[in-house]
Amino acid sequence: NKGFIKGFEADLETLAAHPHPEDGFAGMEIRGDVLTDKENAGAALLDACKEVKGSEPVQIGSYRGFTMSVEFSAWKQxxxxxxxxQMTHRASLGTDPRGNLTRIDNALAQMPQRLEAVKNQLDNLYQQQAAAKEEIGKPFPFEDDLRVKSARLVELDTLLNIDGKGHAQPETVVAKSARPSVLDSLKRPVPPRSPEKKPKQHEEVR
Known part of the structure; x- marks a missing residue:
């Protein structure tokens, strides 16, 4: 977030204010002693680490404007x-005194990349936020389809003459009552049938 950006920017200013002298060493303060020789500083750092037994960070000194603390991972040994x-910068330590000083400087040198990564994450969040607001402002994607289908349903309801209770409209009832009744047609007298003529019998000719 913006707090991380400000923190990295402040730490970069601190680092720039405590540079190494040309072809030299900025010095390291350990347990109150200021060590300007790399070998001595590296050795004192390893000695200070031996006193740290747990995962809780123990402050041991300062370097290039930053306070130094050491923690020990029993799992990783x-x-x-x-x-x-303003931010915390980490460096894994080994057994080489001068190598540890190089690792520490490399960790501090990673600040610009870390700052850039945070800025990119923040920009990405802003883009997602803008996209979300745009989506909220859009009409429901099936709104037109729903409107058309709703109108068609009303039209069909009208054609079917449904009054909302499942009964036909009065005019439909009248129209049905005007139809000839099947029962009435059954009640009508059956007209007399004319006598059937017996068919002539023909003799078989052999």
């Missing part, structure tokens, strides 16, 4: 240095 400014 590894020490991690935490450099704290």
């Amino acid at each position: 590894e020490y991690t240095l935490l450099l704290k400014g």
